[in-house]
Amino acid sequence: MMEAEHPKKRLMIREMVLENFKSYAGAQHVGPFHKCFSSVVGPNGSGKSNVIDAMLFVFGRRAKQLRFNKVAELIHNSTNHRDLERACVTVHFQEIIDLEGDAYDVIPGSEFTVARTANRNNTSDYYVNGKRLNVKEVTTLLKAKGIDLDNNRFLILQGEVEQISLMKPKAEEKGDTGLLEYLEDIIGTDRLIPQIEAEAKKLEDMNERRQAMVGKLKGVEKELSGLEGKKVEAEAYISKQAERLRCSILGNSINKHRDEAKLADNEAKHTKFAERLVHERSKRAEYDKELKKVEEEYGTAEKALEAASREAEAAAAAMKELEQRDVKIRMDLKHLKTKRQKAQQKHKNESDQLAALEADMARWKSEIPADQAAAESLGQQLEDSEAKLEALQDSIKGEVEGYHQQMSKVRAELAPWESQMAEVQSAIDVATSERDLLLKQQQEAKDRLAGAQEALAAAKRVAAEKEAEIQQISSDLEAQRQAAEQARQQLAASSQQEQQLEGQLRRLRTTCAGLKADSSSAASQSAVVKALQAARASGDIPGVYGRLGDLGAVDAKYDVAISTACAALDYIVVESTSDAQRCVELLRRNHLGVATCLILEKQKGLAASMNERVQTPEGVPRLFDLVSVSDPKLRLAFWYALRNTLVAADLDQASRIAYGCKDKRFSRVVTVAGQLIAAAADGKAAAKELAATEGQLAEIEGQLRQTRNERDAAEQALAAAGRALAQLELAAPKAAQVAKAKREEAADLQARLAELKAAVEVRSDHASRLSELSSQLAASNAQLAKLRASCAGLQKKVAGLQEKIDNAGGEPLRKQKERVASLQSKQQEASASATKKGVQLKAASKQLDKLKKDISKSAAEQEKLAGEIEAAMQLLNALTEEAGAVMARQEEMGEQQQQLAALLQEVKERKDKKQEEVSVIASVEVELEAAIEKCKGAEKDLAKSLRELAKAIAAEQTELKKYQPDSEAFVVPPEQLEGGDPQEAFFRVTVLEEELRVMAPDLGAIQAYRDKEADFAARQTEYATVTAERDEVRGRYDGLRKSRLDGFMAGFNAISLKLKEMYQMITLGGDAELELVDTLDPFSEGIVFSVRPPKKSWKHIANLSGGEKTLSSLSLVFALHHYKPTPLYVMDEIDAALDFKNVSIVGHYIKERTKNAQFVIISLRNNMFELADRLVGIYKTDNATKTVTINPHQFVVGGGAAAAGKARGAAAAAGDAEEQQDQQQQGLPQQQQAVPVS
Template sequence: MIIEKMTFYNFKSYYDKVELGPFHESFTAIVGANGCGKSNVIDGLLFVFGRRAKQIRQQKVVDLIHKSALHPNCTEARVDVHLISVDTEGSYLPDTRFTVTRTVFRDGTSKFMIDGVVCKFDAVLEKMKSKGFDLLNNRFLILQGEVERIALMPARSKNGEDGMLEFLEDIIGTSQYIEEIEKGTSELEKLNDEVHEKTNRFKIIERERNGILKEKENAISYLKEEYKMCGLKNSLNKQELKSVEEKEVESKEEREKLEKKRKVIQNIKNEKLIEKTAKDKVIEEKGKDIKKIEKEYETQKSLVNSAKKKKARAEEEKKQNEKAVLRNEKEIKEMEKKIKDEKEKIESKQRRYNQLSKTIEKDKEEIEKLKNDLEKQTNEIKEKILPRRKMEEKTQKTKESTIKQEQLNDLKKKNKELKKRIEKGGLDIEAREREITRICKEFEIKKQTSEEEIQKIEEQNKVLFEQLEQKQKELEKLEGIDVKIIKVNLQDINERNKRSIKEYNRIELEISGSTSKIDEWNSYLKEMNIHLEELKNRMEKDEIKIDETQMKLTKKELNEKTDELKKIEEEYEILLKKIEELETEEDKIKEQIEEINGNNSELTEKRQHCEKEIRSIFKHIRELLHIAEIHEEDEYIKNMLNHNETDNQMDEEKIRIVGISLKDVVDELKEINRKEVLAMIEDEKKKIENMIENVNLKIIATFIKVNKEYQEKWDIMNEAIKKQEDCKSTLEALKKKRFDEFINGLTEISFKLKEMYYLLTQGGVAELELVDTLNPFTEGVVFSVRPPKKAWKNITNLSGGEKTLSSLALIFALHHYKPTPIYVMDEIDAALDFRNVSIIAHYIKERTKNAQFTIISLRPEMFELADRLMGVYKVKDVSCSVSFDPNAYNLNNN
């Protein structure tokens, strides 16, 4: 993408419509006298690319509208920048042209347009960015005096002016993180204050909670004593269960009688089962005989199956062998196809070789023709030069002789005249002297004219000799280039020919190997077919034998076994009937046991009454614990409750299941007397009465409220700390990203800077150094250089030319780091001597292969290398422009 041309409408010193261009795709130089409006070209680009008025050397954007003595009332200013893409040869690509326009009006408003369509500046940014132009973070427009400003930059910004650090951050692109880092830092400070505030509030509630902790402990110990008293009441209720259990003993005796009857029935049942097992043994023996017959049958059957499997396996092997043969045939076909392809490749390469050999012969013939033509031309030139030299010698001699003859004739004439005058006596000595001086002057003039003519002839001879030498050099180059190309082509053809021969040999080996494999498979296939026929014959014989023996065995044995099975089945049915009779008797006994259990309902009612009282006590304790809601005490009380509940469950189990001994329960009640339990309950009451004076049960509710607030403050504080940590980690990650990108970019720029400074100064060294290596953003970056044969210096301590070279080296390094298709520079060579200007100019000329350079310069060493000159001049305080192609002009002269 390049600038094709620019159009100004009443912009600064340009009145009405002024078109600048077309710009050359490589190197355009803008020349003109001081004050003619050269720098306004860059100002126009800055204007279109959205720069503010102060960056275009004006206080207000309205000041950009043209105003001169003849045209003081212009109402608007506009600049069009026409851009187009080019290919590698510099030709314009179709359908790639577009125009970016900006217009400013007298009221201070402005608008942007792309191809005549009004748009926002963001659209211009996106459009240019898509074409490779970063208008925000790039320095492809170098303004007048900016080179010197770079040299005077401090390490970092001071007094609101950008330093080297900010300059490099704009180029590298890390300046985009500064605003986010500042926001993150301010947010972190707010979060730090918030965390401090939340922590203080948490500490206040924590002190309040710790203050009522002792009172809460007293209330909990009071509740524990009450719980202990409830436990004693529970043990008292257990003693009341004793009478219930004594009645349970009477029901036990009745159960024992029923148990005896059940045992008699069980004995009868066992006898019948013994008889049944005996019959089962007989059935089992008969079953074993049947299994033996079945086993023999299975063995014979397995032999048949194995023979069938062998047959199937042989058939499978036959199929696999047939598949292998087909696969090998396929491989042979593929190999034949490969051989055919390789032969075709060899033939194509042979044809290519023949073509190349023909072209080589043609090239040799052309070279011979060129040599002959060159010899003819040289001979012609020599033939032209020889007569010319002879003519020169002749002309020289004739001129000299004519001059001498004329001089001699003049002298003779004058001598005659003098003689006449002397004879007459009318000529004095002074007149003679004047005449002699006049003759000498005429002689000198004629001598000078003859020398000038000789010099012209010599210059013409030099031009002819130079043309002859140039023709000889061109011939030598042509011979060298063509011979090299032919050699390279011949080597390439020979190598390809060798490779194709090797590939052909390899394929032949593979074919021979595959044919041998095919022979092996064919022989193996024949053997397998023979083996298969043998197996078929064996199988047929074995199947006939098996069928005969099997038929003989099964007919006799099956008849015998069926008779025995019928007898066993009849005996088994008789046993089943007897078992059913015994089960009916057992059901009757169970009904009698259930009637006895029904008599125990009165005992269960009393047990349920005791359980209700115990549950009411536990309910009261749970209500008290629900008020406390403290984990440790709650766990302790729950454990006690679970213990009592398990005791109750055990009592219930003893009452429900008849036959379990109640001795253990009775022994436990003997150990604790009813009177002792009542005494212990009274002691607990006294303890509770003594404690109640110092106990505030309401403190538990207060503690619950404070503890809830304590937990809320704790959660709020932790949430604030989490936000603080998240913000800190995000900020650190952003700082690290900025640091890494800046260091990587600085390293690349510094490396290229060394290379550029060494090239421009022919031996100097330059470096970009961090003042603080741990944090480059606090102290900034220092630009240090060591000119050739001098010591290290800060750039601010260099001479004007050295500063300019150092700054240009940095600018070119930045261009290499972030290249763009276009570079526009305003008088970057102003402070350099002719030698350094020439170095800079040749470097820029080299760079124009990959980018478009537009240089405003007054130095001939610079603009003489340009591919196009653009002249700017002023007429009546209005800038005008004219383009000039120096290459076309030189061609016309030749």
């Protein structure tokens, strides 16, 4: 067992003192014992087992249980100790708290001694702490300290360890101990066995007594049953008579109560309706006044809104006109600004050209004198250079004289030609400059023409787009005007239809109110019939056929006719009166209301009239003949409901037959469309009329809602069309103005285009001049070419001579010639430049005059356009001021119109609401008048009914007194008056009358039955008392048995689990189980101890070897210690049958895992006692046992084996010492022997 986590106090034996007990002579101290594991060792026959006998003696064992016949035989008797008077064993107990290791604390005041003496006269006495007590007090004390004296689990004697394993599953005879009794004694449930047996005996006695009473009770019951038939028949007769009268009184009382309630309710309703009618009429008068006032307000607001609308329209028209004028002025202004911008650009371009041309002319004028001066300077330099050249030539004059003479001659010939070529070249240069200037002016005119053509195309394109837009706007305007007209027509139609529907709605509400007042009762009846029809579907009542309307079929053509003419279609068809009664009971039990049952057996008298052949007027069919049924017997039900009702094609034929036929059987006619002509009003037809009227009412209400929605939609469509028209009417003139402006711009551009084209085309003077210049240039170029060709030979000669001359003068002459040639070229360029600029100056002078004229013209046009723009701006400003005033007026009228429209809408809503309220009040007045008339008729009928019912109830009470003279007058309970059904009561009266008609009772049997019934009741009371007592005893008996079973099974399961654990631990892998032979009743067959040793199969414990039995028994002992610990265990050679290995396992288990109990083990096996914490050596000399105690842990050398050897040596040494003393007394030599310190 595991040592407790929190040490608690426990009992231990400190030592034992044996005085003259058995083999112990004198006072011998055995101990002190260790708190856990002490071993008693010694040779065989030395008196080891007497230690256990001494303990048993103190614990109250008898002499026979200690293997002696008398107590006196327990007194020591040996050669040296004879005739001793007494023997005494004292056991010293103390309570301790365990500490670490071998240490412990003794609880102060817990030490006590228990002693028992054995006297020579075979008596024994018990002492506790020296005080004499009886054996019961001693055992009580020891049990209170935890020593199990009842089961003696603390003690296992030599050979007893195997006896545990050999126990039977259950004791075979009373007084024996089986494994069941052994475990139950430990668990503690055996204490309930005496109580269970006592309660079982009581239960048996009570059952016998009850059974005797049953026989007597059955005899009296048999006699009572013999009288019951006549008594029941007589009582039934009287009961039925009384019940018949009570049911009749009940039905009449319920009807009377209902009529009184109806009368009171009608009177209250009448008064309430009258008061409400007065109130509604006064309220209607007030509402009429308010409605008239609201209608006047509506008229005033409508007129104000119309006036405001007219003013708003006038302001809008004025604003529209102003907007059109504004658009025209703005477009004209835009066009003028564009023209001014172009004129300004043109003026700027011409001014720039003029400035450039004047600058060029000024530059040319200033450059011509410079060029002429340069030419003169170059001429002077040329003369100097020619003079130097001549001087150089003169230096080589002799060499080149001939060449010069030839050169002079050739130059003289060439001079006319050169003069002519210079004149021709000058004419070419002047003509070329003039031609280029004229061509430049022509190109600029072409560029202006191209720009004007592009602007013209753009203006035409925009004008075309705006004209298309104007056409689309015109189309949209027409569409919106048509939409507005349609909206106005729809609004007028919807308003007219709304007034018509409101009138129809008021008339239908009045009609519906009257019909509702007539059909309230029929609706409730229909609901009850439907509820009963649902209950019938369960099939609980075989005699019910079902709802009449579901039992037959008719052609669809006549469906409306039969639904109108047959008011009994919701009746429930049953076979017999009893079936009808069961239907009524079903309705009453389930609180489903009331239904009308059509009993077929009651209608058999109608069979003759049903089968009678008839000739109908005008050959029209009977509704009855048109109904087909699945069961012929059901034809009676339909005959009851329809009789001779005829079906006509139309109302004329129906009226002709109903009112013109002399045969009154055919006075009831219905048309195919459901129009019924009958002597009395038909509730179902009224209901259908009410439903139709309500349907029409709902339809008219739906139409009214739809019409109002259509009216609202028309108003919204009209407003949307108005807004669209205003936008389109404003957009149209804008587009027209843009188109007009673009057309005017295009016309202007077209007009300018001709001018520009004319400017591009070469004028006659320009053309003739260009032609003249071209001819002149051609002629001059031809003349120049001809002159060059004519003098080419001379020029070649000059060049050849010049080359000879140049070569003759050498390098100085050549350079001088080059300088002369350069100066000649520069002089010619300066002269040509001056000539060219002069020609250009002359041509620019002509162009300058033209540009000045153009600039004057464009400046005049700018002044004109500026004046037009200023005038347009003044018009626009004036128009803006005028438009501001009109717009302010328009906004003012718009706000006023919105306010008036909101006011008109608010007044209209109040008017509509007030009209609706007046209409509702009118409907209520009609309903109240109809209800008052109905109340008056009902009050008259109810007063008459109450008088008749009171008279009938008084007569029935008098008759009831005859059948129940001792009872008081029958008073109907209030709850039955409130919730009862008179039809059910009267139906019961009918049933009872039929039953009473066939009865012939013996009225004297009632008293005889009552006498016998009193006797039976007395015996039955006695029987019930005995049964209650028996049940009480049985309850206690069953409770005790259950407590025993529950307690035993809880302990058994705990022990079984711990046994398995102990056996597995001790055997290193085996298994053991405690099994119930009968799992349903553990106490019937007992318990089997089964074991599976390691590496073996399962076996019963009786079939094990001695060692295996010992291990199994020890496992059970340790498991029981775990379940119910005891502080003390004394074991005598429990290891005798174990091998070395198992002795070691058991010894180590006791050593290591049993720290919460004290073990005193007598053993001869060294591998057991060597593990002990304390060794008590037993030895015997001179026929007297002695003891020596040592602590093995005080011996250092040799461990446990050395300690055991020393213990045995100590015992032997003690024996040798006594022998030496004997030898000394006898004169024998002594042996030397070492005695260890204890």
